[in-house]
Amino acid sequence: MTTERNADVPLHLAGNNAPVTEEVTAEVVGAVPEELTGVYLRNGPNPQTGWSPHYFAGDGMVHAVALDGGRARWYRNRYVRTPMYEHPGRSRFALAFDQATGRVDYRVTTANTHLVSHGGRLLALEEGGFPYEITPELETVGPFTFGGALRTPMTAHPKICPGTGELLFFGSRLRPPYLTYYRATPAGQVLQTQVVEVARATMMHDFAITEHHVVFMDLPVVFDPAVAAAGGLPWRWDERHGAQFGVMRRDGGSVRWFGVEPCYVWHTMNASESGGVITVTGCRVPSLWRDGSSDYDGGLPNLHEWRLDLAAGSVAERPLDDAPIEYPRVADAEVGRPNRFGYVTSFSLAAEPERSEIYKYDFARGAARETHRLPAGHTCGEAVFVPRKETSRDDDGYLLTFAHDRSSGTGYLAVLDAADLASPPVAEVRLPVRVPTGFHGNWLPGR
Numbered sequence: 001m002t003t004e005r006n007a008d009v010p011l012h013l014a015g016n017n018a019p020v021t022e023e024v025t026a027e028v029v030g031a032v033p034e035e036l037t038g039v040y041l042r043n044g045p046n047p048q049t050g051w052s053p054h055y056f057a058g059d060g061m062v063h064a065v066a067l068d069g070g071r072a073r074w075y076r077n078r079y080v081r082t083p084m085y086e087h088p089g090r091s092r093f094a095l096a097f098d099q100a101t102g103r104v105d106y107r108v109t110t111a112n113t114h115l116v117s118h119g120g121r122l123l124a125l126e127e128g129g130f131p132y133e134i135t136p137e138l139e140t141v142g143p144f145t146f147g148g149a150l151r152t153p154m155t156a157h158p159k160i161c162p163g164t165g166e167l168l169f170f171g172s173r174l175r176p177p178y179l180t181y182y183r184a185t186p187a188g189q190v191l192q193t194q195v196v197e198v199a200r201a202t203m204m205h206d207f208a209i210t211e212h213h214v215v216f217m218d219l220p221v222v223f224d225p226a227v228a229a230a231g232g233l234p235w236r237w238d239e240r241h242g243a244q245f246g247v248m249r250r251d252g253g254s255v256r257w258f259g260v261e262p263c264y265v266w267h268t269m270n271a272s273e274s275g276g277v278i279t280v281t282g283c284r285v286p287s288l289w290r291d292g293s294s295d296y297d298g299g300l301p302n303l304h305e306w307r308l309d310l311a312a313g314s315v316a317e318r319p320l321d322d323a324p325i326e327y328p329r330v331a332d333a334e335v336g337r338p339n340r341f342g343y344v345t346s347f348s349l350a351a352e353p354e355r356s357e358i359y360k361y362d363f364a365r366g367a368a369r370e371t372h373r374l375p376a377g378h379t380c381g382e383a384v385f386v387p388r389k390e391t392s393r394d395d396d397g398y399l400l401t402f403a404h405d406r407s408s409g410t411g412y413l414a415v416l417d418a419a420d421l422a423s424p425p426v427a428e429v430r431l432p433v434r435v436p437t438g439f440h441g442n443w444l445p446g447r
Contacts, residue, residue: 044438119188
């Protein structure tokens with residue numbers, strides 16, 4: 001059974017999606033595995049005013065727990081101090097767009113979607129603007145533009161190559177050039193910038209990398225300027241646009257486009273290449289916002305596979321599971337490489353689902369699914385894989401996620417054994433406050 005939300009409260013503000021009102025610093029107590037030394041961080045929308053027109057529009061708030069020496073040390077949550085934070089309730093369009101020049105100020109952003117650590121900097125990301133640098137203690141440093149090399153927004157889903165340490169990412173805009181690809185050194189210096197020709201502005205949220213290639217997803221959720229001018233969610237489904245994956249060498253060059261069945265993909269799990277075939281896995285929905293509404297519609301996401309044959313120029317695709325899932329992750333060491341295991345969280349449109357489940361897929365066994373079921377009334381978001389200090393297996397480590405206990409109204413950090421996912425949690429760090437459902441996070445290892 002699931003609890004239906006109050007019809008007067010939109011889904012993105014109901015249940016544990018509702019924002020919290022205070023920034024908190026608190027000591028926390030809890031035993032954790034001694035090898036877990038670092039900070040677990042998770043980003044998400046948290047509108048200061050208590051209201052936002054859509055889930056994507058809330059001010060970015062980062063929640064973090066520090067672990068060291070087998071103990072939890074502290075919890076804190078902080079807003080990312082962007083111009084939108086400084087002007088609560090103001091229109092993003094009014095703050096960012098200069099009507100006299102037609103220029104957009106990409107410093108205006110929610111910074112509410114993801115976090116990545118690269119080149120000695122910790123960046124809070126949202127695909128509509130520049131990244132914002134923050135400290136491991138969650139203080140805002142300010143917008144980061146790679147020394148001025150970044151002239152577009154930056155995706156919230158960059159990829160770090162485990163072999164080279166390079167940061168690969170893209171920026172999408174609402175006017176030409178619509179799509180730009182970037183490649184940066186391990187130290188954070190941009191090596192390469194290339195415009196990728198696409199027909200129009202589409203909502204390109206994620207992409208994928210392999211050892212030698214990047215894969216873009218040009219899908220039929222398109223920008224509608226008329227709706228944007230009226231103040232609504234400016235994206236809608238357009239079947240006529242079609243759907244295609246674009247393959248380009250990581251060091252640049254031409255793009256080869258492969259037609260796929262129309263769909264939308266919020267998040268890829270991974271991609272790899274072998275024998276001239278690129279295999280992409282991700283969470284596929286049949287369509288999105290067909291009726292132009294701001295709520296989620298068009299079906300629930302399921303794990304899916306696309307196989308792009310570079311020699312034949314063909315695509316073979318298939319569903320891998322029928323469970324509604326989202327927030328796919330693999331071990332960081334397997335990004336762009338063949339991975340045996342991948343991790344996702346169950347997905348529901350109820351404001352207060354009965355419980356959450358975390359799934360582990362074993363691709364050596366036909367995407368066989370192993371399940372960790374949270375207790376009734378407990379829900380969680382994305383699970384981040386943290387390896388043991390010395391390991392060669394992509395399930396030899398822990399899964400970390402913030403969970404919500406509906407009975408107490410508070411949150412906790414759950415630590416699960418990735419190699420034995422069905423077992424009870426290895427540790428739970430109880431927090432003195434509620435942690436709202438958010439988007440994405442990462443593990444910042446201690447020195």
